[in-house]
Amino acid sequence: MAFRSLRIICRLGSMSNSVTVCRTFASAQTYQNILIEKKGEKQNVGLITLNRPKALNALCGPLVSEVIEALQEFDKDDSIAAIVLTGSEKAFAAGADIKEMMNNSYSHNHKHGFIENWSYITKCKKPLIAAVNGYALGGGCELAMMCDIIYAGDTAKFGQPEITIGTIPGGGGTQRIARSCGKSKAMEICLTGDQFTAQEAEKMGLVSKVFPADQTVAEAIKLAEKIGRHSPLITKLCKEAVNVAFETSLQEGLRFEKSYFWGTFATADQKEGMAAFAGKRKPNFKNE
Numbered sequence: 001m002a003f004r005s006l007r008i009i010c011r012l013g014s015m016s017n018s019v020t021v022c023r024t025f026a027s028a029q030t031y032q033n034i035l036i037e038k039k040g041e042k043q044n045v046g047l048i049t050l051n052r053p054k055a056l057n058a059l060c061g062p063l064v065s066e067v068i069e070a071l072q073e074f075d076k077d078d079s080i081a082a083i084v085l086t087g088s089e090k091a092f093a094a095g096a097d098i099k100e101m102m103n104n105s106y107s108h109n110h111k112h113g114f115i116e117n118w119s120y121i122t123k124c125k126k127p128l129i130a131a132v133n134g135y136a137l138g139g140g141c142e143l144a145m146m147c148d149i150i151y152a153g154d155t156a157k158f159g160q161p162e163i164t165i166g167t168i169p170g171g172g173g174t175q176r177i178a179r180s181c182g183k184s185k186a187m188e189i190c191l192t193g194d195q196f197t198a199q200e201a202e203k204m205g206l207v208s209k210v211f212p213a214d215q216t217v218a219e220a221i222k223l224a225e226k227i228g229r230h231s232p233l234i235t236k237l238c239k240e241a242v243n244v245a246f247e248t249s250l251q252e253g254l255r256f257e258k259s260y261f262w263g264t265f266a267t268a269d270q271k272e273g274m275a276a277f278a279g280k281r282k283p284n285f286k287n288e
């Protein structure tokens with residue numbers, strides 16, 4: 001991993017699948033609000049755990065900055081195939097930090113680009129899976145929706161309650177729910193502020209699978225490992241192509257997909273993948 005002055009602690013006892021990584025910069029600065037680990041049989045899954053239990057992982061500025069920094073480090077790290085973002089069993093995240101932002105003014109928000117840095121989360125090139133247990137409210141729900149895939153525990157509670165505290169979703173809630181679940185659901189969720197269950201979220205297409213809460217993270221790691229068996233280069237192209245569907249017209253999206261599809265034939269991994277199929281063997285992708 002590309003962390004400066006990296007310190008790696010192997011967790012004795014649960015060594016098989018877990019390496020905890022702590023940042024130890026020269027300044028002795030460490031993450032205060034998140035934990036980062038490498039997981040999976042090949043240690044190729046980056047796990048970021050939001051860890052601000054006293055505030056139910058409310059997304060204060062420092063926590064979001066740490067998440068962005070950890071994502072950028074995992075994105076640069078060639079040993080990492082995919083990233084899982086999770087919280088605790090009680091809360092993925094109970095929203096943006098209300099106490100931190102309650103006295104913000106319009107001009108402050110405008111001058112300082114309040115929460116504009118959140119969009120870096122969507123710039124991550126590797127697959128990013130949210131493993132959601134407990135509350136995913138407001139900015140917490142929006143953070144999950146910035147990920148590529150959402151797995152949820154059966155006790156997870158989603159919602160956009162901003163309207164109940166005199167504001168509206170600001171981290172993409174109105175747009176991403178409308179795009180994934182349609183206008184009626186988006187309006188109902190954003191205008192009532194009501195919470196909805198993991199099962200409802202799955203039914204409306206916001207979540208791809210629901211698991212018993214104590215298995216959510218393990219299942220997300222398994223999914224990350226499965227994705228990690230493919231060519232990292234082709235995986236990134238595929239993620240980018242799917243994301244284009246949320247940003248353009250169908251015709252433009254189809255043109256983009258075609259150019260990337262054709263482009264894969266310029267890669268060594270396409271040659272390897274198809275040769276492996278024809279030769280009845282497993283592919284050995286080189287990320288080239």
Ligand SMILES: CCC/C=C/C(=O)SCCNC(=O)CCNC(=O)[C@H](O)C(C)(C)COP(=O)([O-])OP(=O)([O-])OC[C@H]1O[C@@H](n2cnc3c(N)ncnc32)[C@H](O)[C@@H]1OP(=O)([O-])[O-]
Pocket residue numbers: 054055056058059094095096097098099100115135137138139140142161162165168169170171
């Ligand atoms: C991204 C841009 C747009 C986004 C906007 C938003 O997200 S707006 C936000 C949208 N989200 C909401 O409106 C949800 C707000 N939260 C809730 O409604 C409830 O906390 C609950 C229903 C999630 C859990 O109820 P429960 O009875 O099980 O637990 P509890 O209530 O006792 O909380 C424990 C501690 O955590 C604290 N804390 C919790 N959340 C936040 C927060 N967002 N902020 C700060 N602190 C928060 C809470 O104050 C308390 O601290 P204290 O007083 O002990 O020092």
